[in-house]
Amino acid sequence: MTSRKRRLPGELVFVLVALLFALTALWQSYRIAGLASWSSPGAVPMLAALVMVVAAIRIALTASRRPPPAQVPGVTRAAAFAQALLPRAVVAFTLLIVLYMFALDPLGFVVSSFLFLVAGMWVLGSRRLVHNVVVSALSLAAIYVVFQTAFSVVLPGVLGAC
Amino acid sequence: MLSSCTRTLAALALSAVAATATAAFPDRELSGVIMWGAGGATDVVARALAPHAEAALGKKIVLTNRPGGTGAISTNFVINAPADGYTLLFGAENPQLHQVLQLADFGYEKFFPVSILGRGVAVVVVKSDSPWNSLKDFVEDAKKRPGKLKMGSTGPGGLPHTVGSMLNSVTKFQVISVPFDGEGPGMTALLGGHVDMMPVGVGAAAENIKAGRVKALAVIDGEALSIAGQSVPPVTRDYPEFGKYLPWGPFYGVWVRRDTPDDVKAVLVRAFRAAAENPQFVTLMKDRGNVPMSTSGVEADAFLKKWQSVTAWVLQDVGAAKASPDKFGIPKP
Amino acid sequence: MPEAVSYFFMSWANPYLLFLTAAGTFAGIYVGAIPGLSVTMAVSILISFTFKWHVNEALALIAGIYLGGVYGGARSAILLNIPGAPSAIATALDGYPLAKRGEAGTAIGLTTVMSVLGGFLGIAALAIGAPMLSDLALLFAPRDYLLLAIWGILLVGSLSGESLAKGVFAGALGVLIGMVGLDPMTAEGRFTYGSVQLSAGIPYVAAMIGFFGVAEVLVQLHQLGVTPIKQNVRKIVPAWGLVKKYLPLSARTSAIGVCIGALPGAGGDIAALMAYDHAKRTTKDPSRPFGEGAYEGIVAPETANNAAVPGAYIPMLTLGIPGDAVTAVIIGALYIHGMKPGPMLMIETPHLFWFCVGNLVLANIFLLPMGLSGIRIFAKIVETPKAILLPLILVLSAVGTYAIENNPVHVYWMLGFGLLGYFLKMYGFQVGPVILGIILGPLIDASYRRAMISVADTPLDFLAEFFTSPISAILVAALAFTVLSQSRAWSAFMGRLRGAPAH
CATH class of the missing domain: 1.10.246 (Serum Albumin; Chain A, Domain 1)
Structure with missing residues (x-):
């Protein structure tokens, strides 16, 4: 299914929000117990959040390399987003x-x-x-x-x- | 349109008020929150008691297990449910330590003891093919290899943690404490050899002792205990200094929020007294190595306060408490 | 031995017990099919109901409900994409695409036959190897549970759809969602921000119904104009050839089901997911690509989750240790009926074991006609016009979510996850990995930390134990083989061995 060439309207924003969320999650997981011990309650959340950050960076890079959504003359970006995502x-x-x-x-x-x-x-x-x-x-x-x-x-x- | 809507709403509201004022408690199913996981000692006591209480109340009690946080998850849940007596807490001793362990900022003082069903006795068990034949054997070995032997626990404030702290203050032994989700999963790990020793309530160990899969090294009491024809020596035989903490043991009971209406409390107390004194339930409690109590109200509160003061100060003395009992007005025993 | 036979057939010969088993099985199918009603809930309600009965009567009813319920979960997973029970999550992955193709009838027919088959294989394992299997289950240390969970999480690769990175992101998100609440080991709050609602954690059934049910409803709104696919209901009972074709696969997935079911820390939901993963990895050419309606994708989880039922009976009957939440409740019932579940149960009351085995066989037999009847009517659900069906699904989702703990906040969670799931789906993320993460996250967290604590927080000892303990070493080897056999290098190597060009 890698045949989809163009980005969906709003995709870049969504992916960036996901990255931001992952970074926040990483910081919040760190705050649970810091690097206190190998078996601290924060260990697995930190690992999961770190995986999220890496994955989100990769998703963002892929998305940014794709051409932007097709522009139909007279249709604003917001309208295109609404049409595709929020009918x-x-x-x-x-x-x-x-x-x-x-x-x-x-x-x-x-x-x-x-x-x-x-x-x-x-x-x-x-x-x-x-x-x-x-x-x-x-x-x-x-x-x-x-x-x-x-x-x-x-x-x-x-x-x-x- | 709008006015008819408002009228319907008003009628609804009125009927709701009328319903609460006239209906006798209980007019619907109750919900029972069990502090520990399914299959543990608290769980079995709660599930064995509930049918008798249901018979007395005339309504069903829908039981759910909400383990976790050494009981803090269940107490938090019940304290946030309406104070109408419909949400019951089936718990063990743990919340009495929540403050000093900083697991929650309240203990049972926020709840009304509908019934303290009974208290249990703890035993220290090891796998039957292990080299230790007395508590002293184990403690000496643990001292030789500090930080190598593993003790099964149920998290801070659980029975194994408290007994371990008491033992530690008397013997200065060092073990690794591996937390499990309850006595049941802890015993399973002991049977599999993943931990070396575990203090548990007699009930959780009795059948395994009988089957010869585990052996009881000592009973946390002043006198020997007979299980399945074997006499288990008291902890004070090897360590007489332990006597200062005794008698000590877990207990089980039923609570509701303290600000529940008095008439509702009275109905519950009556129903649970009948249930706790049902011969079938009493037999089950005794079979599991517990001492049936069935006390409530003032008497129960006094029991809870005394237990809290002894145990909280033990934890404080061995440095296991995270906050001083003083801070919460828990008096020295 | 003749005694064992007589206890085995006890519930077959006694009309009342026969009736109770049948009624339990029938009720169980519907309990399982309705999201939010769980077998655990039904069984615990029944315990107070059966309080005054004889213990055999209670056990007969419970065995029926348990087997029927685990099977029934597949039904709503196939018809509505809402798994009726967590053990049917994997079934939705290929079952729902089948319904979309007009093959709901075939799918339910096949899952019925395969569930019954899985049940029989599981019961056989219980009858023959219970004491051995339960001793084996005891040997699983925390680090072995960790390995199992890691094995399970590899499934993210299969569930990712168009992009592995998106699947990994979704899986990690699920793990984080599973971490919310008070840490069960230290009672410290994780992502709770002082909120009591958050400290109780996020119920995963609410997340499951939100991500699968509600998100799917919202996606479907894009295709309101499309007329529903006409369901082909002529062939319900699968042809013998089809069943025969999947016999080897179902034998393997049943074995997975029994073993995972017998482990005290894992149940039918994990068994079904691992079986799905196994099917996806080992099937060379599936009837259709996985995720688009492969028969293998419903055969594997459905055999595994039904085989997990007798699997969960194994530690319960031999050691008094629950294999999952339902058997934990059954243990409570045994206590209340005056029995003493534990290692002495089989010695003091040996008849109980053979009674349970006979009962499970009976319930499993009932499952076949009960499951195969009424499929035509059920398949029609998918043909209901969307304008009628979608609002109904939503109400059912809301009630089901509310029913878990009578908590309205869970309904808000469900809606929130539904909206999140909608956007994730629209941007090419799959929701399967999120659910996988929610289920396996807590298992990974607790097992990893227990294993690490057991070696006093020394990472080197932690690593060493994976190779010094036999069970861990076997699991590590199996895990490594699974990963390697999927890699390009391996297929190139195998290709060279066979003398065929690799790609």
Whole structure:
């Protein structure tokens, strides 16, 4: 799969962030116990971080040797990045997931999951609303029975008032 | 749309409040956090006790092992769970040393002892084909070859570490202490010959002593102990000076956060007293070489304080403590 | 001996025990298939449930759940790319590509037959060599566990995809993720920054579901318009020829499974990964390249993880030492039922051994029809329109992650790892090595440090012991051979021997 010649939009930035992260990890691992002993708690983390740094340098060199992403006239770099990495569906769905996570606590598992499922199916292009609602309700009922009843996993915010 | 949403939310909130006010404890499953790994002494005691407590409480107790950090991971977990009595800590003696070893800034004083189930006795074991036949044999050999013999341990503040420190202060022997994830994995390493000696609770060693795979050199107590028909001599036979630390041993119990409501504590204490005094559980405790106790509340707190003061100061005296017990208001025994 | 036979067939002849084994196996398949529900969890819940039962009844139920659960993990790995259990991680690597090609039915059929085969070989090892194998397992010193972990981490090379450097980076990242939390040996914090959530460590099931499940969902969003592949469900039961072809491989991977399973410090997840690595290294021309739907890539881990189940019974029944988390819980159950697990167990209660063996055989037999039925319906899951399927996968991932420890923070971890995994995947990094690092990192850390402490921190003695101890020396030789046999110099050498041109 080495046939890919051009860099992906944002690839260089991502690789540099990875390198920066690896360097930070190395420094943080050093701070655990310094070079106190061969068997210190920091030994393996330092080794792992060092491996990361070396690998990241190599990845960065490879990426920098590749030609930059193809420039389409009239498309800015940011737009090219968004098109390749963050298409509308990914952004919308990720936002929905984040909303779902925040709603889990106040609304409880059943309500928030139901809203998420119905909204998610709609956003992803399933326009048969009744069908979506029925499928969501049935699957949630199944999940609820299996987890809460059979496995005594206490799902957040029980059925309660809903 | 918005107003209906708000109304639903308000209704939800109201019903939640109403539910907590009226429901009798416990109205759902409890969760039990076991301080040591599966298969260890604490684990077996907890799993044997739980069904009896479940019967008394009328609800399940879902047990999970959270070993690590000589128990600090489990105490941290429970102290951060809600103080509603639904999260129980099934633990051993270790948190009483967390402060002086700087593993955590709190010990059992932040918890309410629902029940101290019983205390155990420690034995020093070696593999049965090893050349040592008494504790003195081993100590003399260790003195001849300082830093060569290996002792299995369970990390700072664990039973092997404390017994090792006491022995060290009496005999000045030097061994390498190799930490394992618990008594079980430590015993496994001993059976494989990867460590030479290990102090463990009698329970973890009894079956192996019976099978003749390990031999007990000494019991950490003032009197001899009979295991599987063999009499194990007390540590004081070879080293009478050890007597100043005795009686000493691990203990097992159940705790909840101290700021748990009193009525909830009362329910738990009642249930666990019934469980700890169940004949089947008492038999199991005795089989594993423990002395059943079943105390709670003030009495248990006094027991915990005394144990802490003896042990913390031992560690301080042998230089194994990282912070002085004085700093945490732990009185000298 | 006739006594042993009668105990062996005890659960076959008693209708109630027969029913419990069957029910356990059936339930186990679904426990295994649902991410977040683990066999350990199911068995520990059952212990309080079976408290008042006779010990044989409890053991029959548990054996079924254990074998069924380890097998069931493959199902969600193949259908959804979310391993239902850690032991199915390796199965996802080639199983999911098979489902994408429309061969989900074939894949599940093949894993079923091969799991059963691996189970039988594992049980045979348990029945014949238990005392010997358990004594062998005891001889494994900390440095030998280190060697095993290093062997496992070599798999990074196979999992890297387009760039080895990217695979190595991902693997090291996984090791670091595995280090977060209080160090189990000194209780010092590593990367905890005073946070209690961090000091408890990052649960690897949350990372697994995030990196595999959530990241895959996000990647799939790029292909919303693509209609799902029609699944071919006509041929479910694999042809005898196919099974026969993989017999030698499955015999070897079963042996890996039993041995790793019998080691007290390693279980089915590591066994499956090492078996996958073995298959990848030894298979000359796989049905397809590994990672793109090679049959060998699902045969190897699935035989190994099912063989690891009887493997884990070996130290449990002979020495009272748990081979993994599930057997540790079973040991607790034995205590509670008044038995005394330990080296005396086989002497004081010899019938227990043959009862367990007979029971595992029975559960393994049940596995075949239960696993092969209903595949047609399951394969349809992959045909569900993505707009419906993806939100459902996400909810299931969230519940599964939450279920591990009833902790909502784990759900945030899962999402964070999902997003990270998405970007890693988009830029050509593979997520397999990250999971590998998370699983093996703690084993490397603890074994290395134990080995180093045992020689009083003297690096020279540390190195010397790798050659003076027989087991370590054998492992070192095997490791060296594995590495060398992959190198260009070796293939050039072998090529010259055969008189064929090397490339």
